[in-house]
Structure formats: structure tokens, C-alpha cells
Amino acid sequence: MKFTEYPIESLMYITNRPEIVFTHGKGSWIYDNEGKRYLDFIQGWAVNSLGHCNEGMIEALEKQARTLINPSPAFYNEPMAKLANLLTQHSCFDKVFFANSGAEANEGAIKLARKWGRKHKDGAYEIITFDHSFHGRTLATMSASGKPGWDTIYAPQVPGFPKADLNDIASVEKLITKKTVAVMLEPVQGEGGVIPATREFMQQLRALTKQHNLLLIVDEVQSGCGRAGTLFAYELSGIEPDVMTLGKGIGGGVPLAALLAKADVQVFEAGDQGGTYNGNPLMTAVGYSVISQLTAPGFLEGVRARGEYLRAQLLALSEERGFLGERGEGLLRALLLGKDIGNQIVEKARQMQPDGLLLNAARPNLLRFMPALNVTNDEIDQMMSMLRSILDSL
Ligand SMILES: Cc1ncc(COP(=O)(O)O)c(C=O)c1O
Numbered sequence: 239m240k241f242t243e244y245p246i247e248s249l250m251y252i253t254n255r256p257e258i259v260f261t262h263g264k265g266s267w268i269y270d271n272e273g274k275r276y277l278d279f280i281q282g283w284a285v286n287s288l289g290h291c292n293e294g295m296i297e298a299l300e301k302q303a304r305t306l307i308n309p310s311p312a313f314y315n316e317p318m319a320k321l322a323n324l325l326t327q328h329s330c331f332d333k334v335f336f337a338n339s340g341a342e343a344n345e346g347a348i349k350l351a352r353k354w355g356r357k358h359k360d361g362a363y364e365i366i367t368f369d370h371s372f373h374g375r376t377l378a379t380m381s382a383s384g385k386p387g388w389d390t391i392y393a394p395q396v397p398g399f400p401k402a403d404l405n406d407i408a409s410v411e412k413l414i415t416k417k418t419v420a421v422m423l424e425p426v427q428g429e430g431g432v433i434p435a436t437r438e439f440m441q442q443l444r445a446l447t448k449q450h451n452l453l454l455i456v457d458e459v460q461s462g463c464g465r466a467g468t469l470f471a472y473e474l475s476g477i478e479p480d481v482m483t484l485g486k487g488i489g490g491g492v493p494l495a496a497l498l499a500k501a502d503v504q505v506f507e508a509g510d511q512g513g514t515y516n517g518n519p520l521m522t523a524v525g526y527s528v529i530s531q532l533t534a535p536g537f538l539e540g541v542r543a544r545g546e547y548l549r550a551q552l553l554a555l556s557e558e559r560g561f562l563g564e565r566g567e568g569l570l571r572a573l574l575l576g577k578d579i580g581n582q583i584v585e586k587a588r589q590m591q592p593d594g595l596l597l598n599a600a601r602p603n604l605l606r607f608m609p610a611l612n613v614t615n616d617e618i619d620q621m622m623s624m625l626r627s628i629l630d631s632l
Contacts, residue, residue: 239271256588263290266610266617268596276594277621279609283598284428284460284570287487287528289610294527295490302523311516318517321526328469328533330478331498335506336517336525340459340485341374343495346511347422347455347483348378350497354453354505355419362419364398365455366410370430371401371423373457382422385429404435407442414446420453420481421446425471428460431601432565432572440475447480453503455481459495460570463487464532464611467542467568474567487611490528494521532611541611544618545569548607551622559629571607578602579632586628595624 241257258270266289268278281289288295302317309315322334337343348365355362367373369384380388381395389395398417402409410421421443427433435443447454456479461471465487472479480503485495493515515521531537545568552564552573562574575583580599587595600606609617 241271244271265289265291266613274592274594276588276596277617277624278596279607279613279621280596280598281608281610282491283486284465284608285486285489286491287463287465287611288490288531289612290491292490292528292531294531295492295524298523298527299492299520302520305519307520308515308518311512311514311518315517315519315522317519317523317526321522321529324526324529324533325484325496325498328529329482329498330472330500331482332501333499333504335497335511336522337485337495337497337513338493338515338521339374340457340483340495341376341379342513343459343483343485343497344373344379344382344422344457345376346497347457347481348382349511350481350499350503350506351420351422351453351455353510354503357505359419359451360416362417364400364415364417365420365422366402366413366418367399367422368404368424368427369401370404370427370433371457372427372429373422373424374459404433405439407439407446410443411446414450414452418450418452420455422455422457424457424459424461425474426461426466426567426570428570428606429600431604432570432606434565434567435475437475440472440477444477444479453480455479455483457483459483459485461567463529464538464541465568465570465608467538467545469532469538471567488525488528489521490524492521492524494525496525537611541568544611544613544615545571547615548609548618551618552607555622555625566607569607569609569611569613572600573605573607575603575605580605582632583625583628586631587624590624590628593624595621595628597625 267275269275352363367382371384373379373382378396382399384401400413456472462484482498556563562576564573580602584597584599587597598606
């Protein structure tokens with residue numbers, strides 16, 4: 239079908255989209271309405287952890303769709319219980335609440351922290367967050383985010399989110415007052431440009447939050463579920479946070495997110511938290527398939543190996559072209575271009591013939607790579623060779 243034949247005019251304008259319609263995908267490849275294929279290093283924005291149309295997920299979705307789609311969040315269902323149990327078995331957390339998006343999981347974390355503050359810290363409610371952080375698009379999570387300009391678009395903001403600088407413990411310490419209840423951060427800032435919190439900083443944060451009796455909340459919506467090479471990125475720093483949020487990769491492409499907490503932090507009482515679709519069996523059955531595949535023997539070792547391979551290729555390219563290096567964890571990486579040519583590269587990559595390449599410039603001076611966690615080294619080689627030919631053409 240031609241692009242002009244799709245009734246796109248009924249869609250609300252929210253961003254500039256290219257004049258293509260994606261129709262189907264498999265693994266690391268996605269196809270448009272003209273039949274052109276693209277090597278996908280965006281994967282739904284770090285969402286399709288197992289690539290497009292993973293067989294295990296399809297099987298789980300089909301089976302669950304024929305069994306039970308939604309009994310209402312007021313009742314238990316089997317996939318919800320099984321997925322929660324799988325997550326607690328593989329993490330330092332004891333309790334799980336399922337949500338539908340990363341922002342909603344973060345809203346839950348903010349509410350849990352504020353309730354905990356009311357119960358245990360004399361009504362303390364402020365959550366220290368970080369410059370350039372990204373926590374979502376609801377009013378509270380936009381206020382928690384340190385994205386430039388977000389303080390004014392929908393002003394007034396939700397109060398209570400003072401901003402510190404990532405990897406600068408003194409900047410956090412300075413903001414602690416009697417009103418502070420928690421510190422919340424992404425172990426790897428994703429939208430901010432793939433900036434990892436250092437191991438040292440995470441350990442300092444854990445010690446500081448313990449010293450002041452504050453909660454440590456990790457937003458692992460982007461860095462979690464295998465993306466950083468470990469099941470959860472907090473594992474890289476050898477600490478245990480009090481609260482964690484998951485999104486994106488947990489559903490492998492379907493809308494699923496989660497809020498996890500240690501038992502002693504779980505202070506919700508009946509009616510405090512909920513939502514129509516929370517823990518619905520259709521999505522949690524898929525999440526169970528995803529997390530089971532990620533935790534299968536050898537899978538995460540493979541992610542680390544492929545992450546190292548991608549890292550080596552990006553470093554070699556950086557040296558060859560005089561760029562500023564690369565950074566990231568696992569299969570969430572950035573190539574530091576040193577100049578604002580990121581968006582130009584992204585456009586040219588998509589328009590390449592005969593095959594296109596989907597890349598993202600999280601900031602104009604860098605490229606972000608977030609392939610499927612089961613991407614192959616051959617596909618990484620193909621991506622690198624396409625990228626080289628784009629750079630040659632600039
Ligand atoms: C770290 C982080 N937190 C929260 C979100 C928001 O997730 P969602 O778009 O599912 O609401 C994102 C999305 O990019 C994210 O990267």
C-alpha cells in the first residue's frame with residue numbers, strides 16, 4: 239500500500255514522523271509498506287528485548303488470549319503471580335506491582351516513597367532526582383525528570399523534586415533536608431545520552447541514603463531486563479536499592495511495567511494503588527515468557543559478549559574517524575561524535591538503499607544503540623558497515 243493511502247490524518251500530531259508505515263518485523267529486521275527492510279538498532283526504543291515477533295512471546299500471547307484476557311485487577315490471576323515470583327526470585331526485592339508503562343511504574347514509586355515518608359519520616363516527601371534524567375511523561379514524572387525545558391511546558395510542576403548532578407555525591411548531600419524521603423536515579427541515564435552512574439557513585443549513594451534513612455529508588459525502565467548485560471543494572475554496582483521500576487524490556491514490546499520494593503518499604507494499604515489493566519494476564523503471560531528467556535542459562539553471558547563486541551567495533555570506528563569514543567553498559571551504548579551530526583546520520587541511515595538502518599541520536603552529538611538483546615555479531619557487523627558508508631557520504 240502507498241503511504242498516501244493510510245488514513246494518518248486522523249492521528250493527533252505529537253512529533254515529526256517519516257512518511258513510511260511499518261508493517262511487520264522479525265528478529266533484528268523491520269519492514270515498511272513498500273517492502274523495504276531496515277536493520278533495527280532502535281527496537282521500539284529499547285523495548286523489544288528479544289527482537290521483533292519472538293516465537294516464545296507469540297506462543298504465550300496466543301495461549302493466554304484463548305484462556306483469560308482480564309478478570310479485573312480486583313482478582314488474582316496465574317500469570318501475574320508467576321511473573322511476580324520470577325522477578326522476586328531473580329532480584330533483591332520482595333514485592334511487585336504491575337503497571338502499563340514506565341511512567342506509571344515511576345508514579346507508583348513516587349507514591350510509595352511519599353507514603354513511606356508520611357509513615358516513617360514525619361511527612362518527608364521530597365525525592366532528589368538528577369539533571370538530564372528521564373522518568374516519563376505524566377505530570378509528576380516530568381517534574382521528576384531533569385530534561386531541559388520540561389519545567390515550563392506544563393507548568394506549574396508537581397513540587398518536591400530537587401535536582402542533583404549525576405556522579406557527584408556532594409551535589410546530592412547538599413540537597414538533603416528534613417523534607418527529603420528518597421533519591422531516585424537511572425543507573426544508566428538513557429534519554430540523557432547513555433550516561434552510566436559509576437559503581438563508586440552508586441555505592442556512595444547507598445551509603446548516604448542509609449545514613450540519612452532515605453529510600454534509594456532505581457528507575458530501570460531502560461537499563462533493566464538484561465539491557466545492561468546483567469538482569470538489572472543495579473547489580474553492576476554491588477548494591478541493593480529499596481525500590482526499582484521496570485518497563486520497556488520487561489514486556490519485550492507489549493505494554494507492561496513493574497514497581498518492585500523490599501518488604502519493609504511496601505507500605506501501600508487497600509485502595510492506595512491500582513489501575514484497570516494492572517497485572518492483566520495477557521501482558522504478564524508475555525512478560526513471563528520474556529523474563530524466562532532472559533534468565534535461561536547463558537543468555538545474559540551472551541548479552542555481555544555481544545555488548546563487548548559492539549563496544550570494540552564502536553571504539554575502532556571512533557579511532558578511525560576521530561570521534562570522542564563510546565560509553566554505555568551491555569547493549570545500551572552510545573558513540574560520541576563530538577559534533578552535532580547525529581540527526582543527519584539517523585536520517586541518512588533510514589533512507590539508505592536497498593536496506594535501511596534504524597538508529598537514534600539521543601543527543602545531536604551522539605548515536606545511541608539499543609538492538610535486540612539476541613542481536614548477532616553478524617548483524618552488528620552489518621550495522622557497522624552501513625554506518626561507515628553513511629559517514630563516507632557526509
Ligand atoms: C529511564 C526511563 N524511565 C521512564 C520512562 C518512561 O517510560 P514510558 O514511556 O513507558 O512511560 C522511560 C522512557 O524512555 C525511560 O527511559
